[in-house]
Amino acid sequence: SQKIEQNSEALNIQEGKTATLTCNYTNYSPAYLQWYRQDPGRGPVFLLLIRENEKEKRKERLKVTFDTTLKQSLFHITASQPADSATYLCALDIYQAGTALIFGKGTTLSVSS
Amino acid sequence: DTAVSQTPKYLVTQMGNDKSIKCEQNLGHDTMYWYKQDSKKFLKIMFSYNNKELIINETVPNRFSPKSPDKAHLNLHINSLELGDSAVYFCASSQGGGSNTIYFGEGSWLTVV
Numbered sequence: 176s177q178k179i180e181q182n183s184e185a186l187n188i189q190e191g192k193t194a195t196l197t198c199n200y201t202n203y204s205p206a207y208l209q210w211y212r213q214d215p216g217r218g219p220v221f222l223l224l225i226r227e228n229e230k231e232k233r234k235e236r237l238k239v240t241f242d243t244t245l246k247q248s249l250f251h252i253t254a255s256q257p258a259d260s261a262t263y264l265c266a267l268d269i270y271q272a273g274t275a276l277i278f279g280k281g282t283t284l285s286v287s288s
Numbered sequence: 289d290t291a292v293s294q295t296p297k298y299l300v301t302q303m304g305n306d307k308s309i310k311c312e313q314n315l316g317h318d319t320m321y322w323y324k325q326d327s328k329k330f331l332k333i334m335f336s337y338n339n340k341e342l343i344i345n346e347t348v349p350n351r352f353s354p355k356s357p358d359k360a361h362l363n364l365h366i367n368s369l370e371l372g373d374s375a376v377y378f379c380a381s382s383q384g385g386g387s388n389t390i391y392f393g394e395g396s397w398l399t400v401v
Contacts (some may be wrong), residue, residue, distance in 0.1 A: 209389070218292075218378050218392030219331070258318060266390075271301065275344050276390055278331040 198265035311379030320362040
């Protein structure tokens with residue numbers, strides 16, 4: 176069965192450092208991979224989408240890489256701030272015709288000042 | 289204006305009761321979803337509807353019955369509630385399926401006592 180693993184449940188870093196979150200998947204070759212942010216008591220919010228033919232995508236302080244050989248995506252937040260503290264979820268479209276996403280369990284990032 | 293709105297936000301009910309959660313999106317999307325997030329924060333797809341047609345039913349007990357009266361609405365009715373149904377239920381929508389950005393509602397916190 177398809178599996179998505181985010182290998183850290185929690186990540187604690189200091190303000191100003193770069194946070195790197197990992198998403199690994201098995202038994203599937205997705206055309207897209209997405210990252211979402213979820214704050215406590217809120218619904219997930221879309222951050223970035225990367226396609227299989229894209230190695231890297233950037234948006235402000237965020238950077239996502241996608242290695243289809245390793246079946247892995249890395250999510251980086253540079254110059255992290257306490258406001259970046261949240262749970263970050265990676266998601267794959269595993270159904271035919273792109274009908275829904277499945278999510279990893281998320282990594283909870285805490286940035287301390 | 290809230291893009292994806294769901295009601296109620298909080299629901300406490302007794303085992304064996306029947307309850308409904310309503311969802312509406314004003315984004316003009318053609319695909320709507322119900323996701324369940326359990327106590328371990330794992331976000332799992334339950335149902336996906338495209339243009340009012342059920343696309344995905346992810347081995348959800350038949351006590352759960354989604355209903356889509358039109359493209360903008362997807363309601364979730366739950367019969368004979370069990371303790372294990374306690375979770376946060378998220379409604380979401382997208383245009384064209386899971387390869388596109390999914391917009392989530394704020395969630396409905398269901399507690400079965």
